[in-house]
Amino acid sequence: MNRILMIKLEENIGKQVMIQGWLHKVKNLGKIAFLYVRDRSGIVQCVVNTKEIDIKGMRVESVIQITGEVTSSGSKTEKIEVQVISMQVLNKVNHELPMEVNKENIEASLDVMIHNRVLSFRNKKVASIFKVQECISKSFAEFLRKEGFKEIFTPKIVKEGTEGGTELFEVKYFNEKAYLAQSPQFYKQMMVSSGFERVFEIGHVYRAESHDTKRHINEFISLDLEMGFIKDEYELMELEEKLIEYMINNIKEECMNEVELLQVNLPIIGEEIPKMKLSEAIEILKTQYKKINLEKDIDPEGEKLISEYVKEKYKSDFVFLTHYPQEKRPMYTMPADNGETKSFDLIFRGLEITTGGQRIHNYEILKEKMIEKGLNPENFEGYLSAFKYGMPPHGGLAIGLERITASFLGIENVREATMFTRDKNRLVP
Template sequence: MKRIMINELKNNMNEKVMIKGWIHRIRKLKSITFIILRDRTGMVQCVLNNKEIDISLMKLESVISIIGIVNNSNNKLNNFEVLVEKLEIINDFIGEMPIEINKDELEVNLDTMLNNRVLSLRHEKINSIFKIQNIIVQGFREFLTKEGFTEIFTPKIVAEGAEGGTDMFEVKYFENKAYLAQSPQFYKQMMIGAGFERVFEVGHVYRAEQHNTNRHLNEYVSMDFEMGFIENEEEIMDMEENLLRFILNKIDNDGKMYLKKVNGNLPVIENNIPRIKFSKALEILEIEYNKKDLDGDLDPEAEKLICKYAKEKLGCDFIFLTHYPRKKRPMYTMPYNEEETRSFDLLFRGIEITTGGQRIHNYEMLIKNIEYKELNKENYENYTSVFKYGMPPHGGLAIGLERITSKLLGLDNVREASLIPRDRTRLLP
């Protein structure tokens, strides 16, 4: 007999079916017992006759198989239920349940949730986060593929660092010392020059940052793209705007069910996302919120305030800050003038979710900028040599998958949007 998924039972009214899954709830009455069975597609109420089926050995979260008849019913879950004829325990739950996962809310703290990840993920509110994350990633790839981008896979074990060499995890690579890549920056630029022109990568990146905040992960998924033959950084922002619209639309189409479960509230990008200069943002912060003393970048409080401003004054959950100062941006960033660059951040609901911009494509300019940043150009020869071979004007960006997921769904901590997070202290599970 073929297993039927719970979300398809509505097409099998009055028929005999086999369903399989986990025991979500057990409620024993005098003569009958209700079992809520849960599979990956949903839950269904099953009714057992206590005289016919021994339920004494049944435990929550055991894996079972049920054969029964789909019957009309009015219950909280569906307008049908399954009258059980046969029940088989496939694999028992052993021991005590470390956390209670069968309530409407999973009332445990973050560490307990993450320590018991296999159980906490069974909770439909937790599970739904990753169903939506799936749609975000699919949307990212689908949109960019349609726009002529090629997906690339670039090494995560690297000999030198893209962002200057600090905060990198060291790897013993046979007799050599290597590092885990902080970003695919160098490689995606190389692939522009290699003739792909437009590339994207979805992959892990590594930051050996010492702080342990609710916004940082030491290993996270970066959604990167890079495109050649651009006029300036405005084209990168245009592309991101359309990409975000596409992703939000896809969540709305394919993820409504999951969004409802997590009480997610999708932003709408009605008009263009506002673009204001970084220097202008500093003025706004000072005038509107008396926030001062920022040096070349926003701090977490300033990010929250400028997002508040964007929401209240400009009517948008997103805001692009542009023309970040040269002194704070990496050496590959295209200068705009002596002080500013053609780079931007995208902030969303209080946090930076994207850094991007136009890159330098001219070899001499790149060498000069490496010197300007007081870096040793010999360390970057493998990278810079590529710029001698005919590199088109280009730019790109990176979106942190866990950050955008957590902000879309209103999660308090970015770890909640990582299946198995790695942070300052967490190497397990």
């Protein structure tokens, strides 16, 4: 007999079926017992005659197979149940569970949850986070394909970091010293120049930042795009607004159960995502919020306050901050007037979730900017040479997948939205 998923049982009332899954919970009433069995699609209540089938010593989370008949249930909460004919244990749990996963919320510290990652995923709320995450990454690819973007896969072992030598993990590459890529920045720009014009990558990036905060991890998934033949950075912001809208609509269509379970207020774009120069934002913070010590950048608290201001005034959870000063941006950023740049951040409810902008496409200017930033152009030969042979005007942006998932879902610590965390203290599991 073939296995049937829990979600299909209702169509099979009166029939004999075979189900497989994890023993979620046991209620032993003496002569009969209720076994709750869970698979990837749901949970079903199974009724066992304990005289015929021995359930002594069965621990929850054991993997079992049940053959039985689907019947309508008398109970108010369950539509159907399975009358067990036979049961087989496929893999028995012989060890004490380090935490209970069959409650609504796991009652364990985040650290214990992360350490026992496989178990914590079995909790419905935890799994829901990653259902939404998959919807976000899938929507990213889907939307961009419709817009003519091609998916690329670029190397993560690199000779030079995008920003020079800081915050890089070192790799022993045969007899050479190499690093793990901080971002696919150089390669996505090169792929614009390769004639692909519009490219995206969903891939791992690495930051050897040694500070340990709730919003940083050392290995994460970056949703990257780069686009040729743009007029300016506003074209990128327009694209991103449509992308974010597409993501939110897909979450509404595919993940409403998860959103309800997690009690999430979905992001609101409003009429459109407001755009504000960084200098204006700083002015508002100074005059209306009495923030001092802000010069050419705003701190996390400033980002929160500006988000509140924008929410109040424009009814949007998002705001594009634009025109970051040159000294705060990498060498490849397209300069604008007055020491500013054609770059932007997207702030969502007080947290930066995107950095983007137009890039320099002229070989000579790029080389100059490298030198200005104290970098040696000779070390960037593979990248620079792409600018010698016809690089179109272009720009792009990057979104951290774990961070956008966490912030859309109102999760404070990005580790909760990370499948397997890599931070200063965690290399296992």
